Amino acid sequence: MPADQASTTKKSTKVATSQxxxxxxxxxxxxxxxxxxxxxxxxVSLVRKVARPGLLVDLLERASATALPELKALAEAAKxxxxxxxxxxxxxxxxxxxxxxxxSIECAAERVMLxxxxxxxxxxxxxxxxxxxDDAAVLATPSDRYxxxxxxxxxxxxxxxxxxxxxxxxxxxxxxxxxxxxxxxHYSSHYLGPKGVVPKTGxxxxxxLRTRIAELFPKVPKDQILIEQFTRRDLSCEQGDDDDCExxxxxxxxxxxxxxxxxxMSWKEVNGAVTVNTGFQSFDDAFGDKVAREDVIELVSRxxxxxxxxx
Numbered sequence: 083m084p085a086d087q088a089s090t091t092k093k094s095t096k097v098a099t100s101q102x103x104x105x106x107x108x109x110x111x112x113x114x115x116x117x118x119x120x121x122x123x124x125x126v127s128l129v130r131k132v133a134r135p136g137l138l139v140d141l142l143e144r145a146s147a148t149a150l151p152e153l154k155a156l157a158e159a160a161k162x163x164x165x166x167x168x169x170x171x172x173x174x175x176x177x178x179x180x181x182x183x184x185x186s187i188e189c190a191a192e193r194v195m196l197x198x199x200x201x202x203x204x205x206x207x208x209x210x211x212x213x214x215x216d217d218a219a220v221l222a223t224p225s226d227r228y229x230x231x232x233x234x235x236x237x238x239x240x241x242x243x244x245x246x247x248x249x250x251x252x253x254x255x256x257x258x259x260x261x262x263x264x265x266x267x268h269y270s271s272h273y274l275g276p277k278g279v280v281p282k283t284g285x286x287x288x289x290x291l292r293t294r295i296a297e298l299f300p301k302v303p304k305d306q307i308l309i310e311q312f313t314r315r316d317l318s319c320e321q322g323d324d325d326d327c328e329x330x331x332x333x334x335x336x337x338x339x340x341x342x343x344x345x346x347m348s349w350k351e352v353n354g355a356v357t358v359n360t361g362f363q364s365f366d367d368a369f370g371d372k373v374a375r376e377d378v379i380e381l382v383s384r385x386x387x388x389x390x391x392x393x
Contacts, residue, residue, distance in 0.1 A: 112171060113130070113169045113170055113173065114168070114173070115129065115130070115169065115173050118170075118173040118174060118177055119177060119184075121172050121184070121188070122176065122184065122187070122188045123186050123188075123189070124188060124191040124192040124194075124195045125176065125187055125191040126173070127195060128191045128194060128232070129164065129169055129172060129173070129193075130163070130169065130226060131163070131198075131226070131228045132164075132223070132226065132228045132229050132232060133162050133163055133224040133225065133226040133228070133229050134220070134224065134226075134229040134232075134233075135156075135157040135160050135164045135168070135172075136154070136157040136158065137162070137229055137232045137233055137236065138157065138164075138172065138232070139153045139154050139157045139172075140173065140236055140240070141187060141190060141191075141232065141235075141236060141240060142172075142176060142179070143186060144240040144242075145183050145185075145186045145187045145190065145238070145240060146179045146180065146182075146183035148179065150175060152171070152175075153171065153172055153175055156168040156171060156354065158171070161224075162224045163216060189242070190235055190239065193235060193251075193255075194228060194231045194232050194235055195228075196226055196255075197227070197231040197254060197255065197258060198228060198231070199258075201258045201261040201262050202227070202231065202254065202258040203227040203230075203231075203258075204258075204261060205253075205254040205255070205256075205257035205258040205261060206227065206230045206231050206234060206254045207230070208254075208257060209234070209253050209254050209257070210230065210234075210249040210250075215385075220233045230292050231251070231254070234248070234250050234251040234254060235251045237250065237251070238250065238251040238252065239251070250286055283309060288309045291307075291309050292304050292307045292309065348385050348386055348387070365379055365387055382383050
């Protein structure tokens with residue numbers, strides 16, 4: 083075989099083998115939920131994630147007071163999440179429902195999706211009871227955080243006729259907030275210092291604090307980290323709510339806070355950012371005079387300004 087022919091054959095083989103297989107092409111397929119239901123972002127996301135699609139059909143039927151036997155059959159045939167063709171059918175069915183029903187379904191889907199983080203999933207699990215037959219059924223495989231949250235929402239806002247309203251979904255939402263707050267307090271930098279000591283926040287101390295904060299948050303420029311000190315009177319001592327305080331004692335609480343200072347800018351940058359030139363020559367000109375400008379924007383260095391944080 084000539085060399086050039088062998089080379090051509092080798093290249094052709096390489097091109098043929100590089101083409102994706104039909105199986106791989108099918109894996110990258112997606113539904114048309116965003117096009118069919120452009121105003122139902124949360125519902126589209128929920129449909130793609132729920133492992134118990136029968137709950138979705140229950141939501142649609144109860145919110146619209148309409149029987150949907152075709153969708154019920156598709157949900158029963160699915161082994162877990164709905165396949166693309168079944169999702170398409172569900173989206174088209176929702177698009178044909180009255181606008182009020184679509185809105186009610188989307189609102190329900192939004193509340194369910196808001197419980198999809200770890201705090202929400204933990205909260206939902208905490209209110210479910212394995213000893214209850216209906217709870218045990220939704221906890222059995224296949225089970226996922228979206229199906230469990232949707233199950234609770236149906237019991238609360240879309241109960242079957244004659245059933246008592248179950249308010250555990252509201253409880254899960256409250257627990258989610260509590261879990262987030264507890265986690266935030268647990269990892270926040272709150273330190274109770276010794277009594278009678280006034281913290282000193284000089285230039286050296288602030289520089290050390292900025293350096294350590296910049297290490298924790300590398301995306302925040304170090305020169306934009308603002309350290310501030312606040313002082314307030316501890317009313318719990320005066321009111322006798324604190325057992326550690328002496329009667330009538332008044333204490334001052336000093337709090338150090340960290341924040342990001344607004345970025346430094348020049349008049350040229352601001353004036354050039356608008357579509358049409360403002361016609362003013364400077365910040366002072368735009369505000370009328372220097373005094374008016376100083377109330378809102380401070381001069382940092384020559385030609386550089388920054389919006390005051392207290393405005």
